[in-house]
Amino acid sequence: MGHVRRLAETTARRAVFCVIGGLMFGAYAVLVTGFAQMLADPSVPPVIIWILVALAGAIALSPPVLLGVRTLEIQAVRAFLDVDLPVPVGRVSGEARWRGALWYTAHLLIGAAATMALLTAVPLGVVLVLRTSATGLVMNRMIGSFAGLPWPLAVLLGLVLIAAAGAAFLVGGALLRLLAPRLLGPSAAERIAALERQARTQAERNRLARDLHDSVGHALTITTLQAAAAARALDRDPAGGTDVARTALSAIEETGRAAVADLDRVLGLLRTDAEPNRGRVPVPRLTGPTGAADLVERARATGRDVRLDLPRPVGPIPLVIDREAYAIVREGLTNALRHGADPVTIGVTRGPAHLRIVVTNAMSTGPGTDGGATTGGRGLAGLREGLTLVGGDLRAGTFEDAGRPIWRLIAELPLTDPTEEPESD
Numbered sequence: 001m002g003h004v005r006r007l008a009e010t011t012a013r014r015a016v017f018c019v020i021g022g023l024m025f026g027a028y029a030v031l032v033t034g035f036a037q038m039l040a041d042p043s044v045p046p047v048i049i050w051i052l053v054a055l056a057g058a059i060a061l062s063p064p065v066l067l068g069v070r071t072l073e074i075q076a077v078r079a080f081l082d083v084d085l086p087v088p089v090g091r092v093s094g095e096a097r098w099r100g101a102l103w104y105t106a107h108l109l110i111g112a113a114a115t116m117a118l119l120t121a122v123p124l125g126v127v128l129v130l131r132t133s134a135t136g137l138v139m140n141r142m143i144g145s146f147a148g149l150p151w152p153l154a155v156l157l158g159l160v161l162i163a164a165a166g167a168a169f170l171v172g173g174a175l176l177r178l179l180a181p182r183l184l185g186p187s188a189a190e191r192i193a194a195l196e197r198q199a200r201t202q203a204e205r206n207r208l209a210r211d212l213h214d215s216v217g218h219a220l221t222i223t224t225l226q227a228a229a230a231a232r233a234l235d236r237d238p239a240g241g242t243d244v245a246r247t248a249l250s251a252i253e254e255t256g257r258a259a260v261a262d263l264d265r266v267l268g269l270l271r272t273d274a275e276p277n278r279g280r281v282p283v284p285r286l287t288g289p290t291g292a293a294d295l296v297e298r299a300r301a302t303g304r305d306v307r308l309d310l311p312r313p314v315g316p317i318p319l320v321i322d323r324e325a326y327a328i329v330r331e332g333l334t335n336a337l338r339h340g341a342d343p344v345t346i347g348v349t350r351g352p353a354h355l356r357i358v359v360t361n362a363m364s365t366g367p368g369t370d371g372g373a374t375t376g377g378r379g380l381a382g383l384r385e386g387l388t389l390v391g392g393d394l395r396a397g398t399f400e401d402a403g404r405p406i407w408r409l410i411a412e413l414p415l416t417d418p419t420e421e422p423e424s425d
Contacts, residue, residue: 014173021111128158219259332359
């Protein structure tokens, strides 16, 4: 029973879709018939008729190539024929418009054929089923040459005609369902554009995920170091160490608030309904008010020896590069605080075409440390992904400095915005 019910629902929806096409075909047929009658009337000047034909033809032939009509057809196909077609976004190519015009024509012709079957076969079939020997001349005139059929054959033929009308809608809908992806589906250019939009969206989401990872990781590192500093101060001097502990707790509170603000910003960008709130929390930047200097001050508050060499002014930097530079400094500093030893130095230099960032720290000799490398996380890999997107380069590893091993992270970023289109000659 469930299969029969689904078949009936499918046939009904396909019938509605075909009838819509048949009605639109009927409108065109009425228009053509009207002009044919006008041309056959000698009292109407032919010039006026041909002017009206040209105007009516321009209006009648415009719907197939209009983007809005193609979009409506796609929505109707999704609803009535259960074909999952993407709704066009942005500009539509000429090829897609002509394929849409072919679909519009096929919808009208197949819909007209199915509707004609409905208007002819169903009434005749009903009359044949209801006819009896006592029906008289009225029904005999309606069925014409079928009037002499025996009653059982008339009933059987009537049922066959009614079933044929239903089959016409089922077959017509199946044919339209087969043509829909070929004529209404995206063109090659639209597929490429969709893939590019998907790639940009995925890259932006990956950047946001990396930003969240780095922000929370840095906040947890600072919080852990501050808590350890407070514990050491209280262990050394339970009475006099309260000021140091209070300062550490205040830094923990400030770092936690900053982490929550970053979390709120990233989650707000990920929400589909957060468009009005996109500018609520500023995007962290190397040269911003909460940039590299703020990161270094938080690290110094934990008792670590962190040095920053940031020229003032740095000069104009594209926003996307400024943001990536901040991420590099934050991740490099976090790795140094977690795995390395003091001193930690951060140097930023600006060249004619590139921004160079170098984060250096001494190698830690404690057990279970790697001197500044992140062997199991996604920090450096995420930085490389971000730099690749903006055309930058990242190198990290162990180097020798005056006979001592150090960990050094070197990043170079172009001072051009990769989102801007190059100017053509």
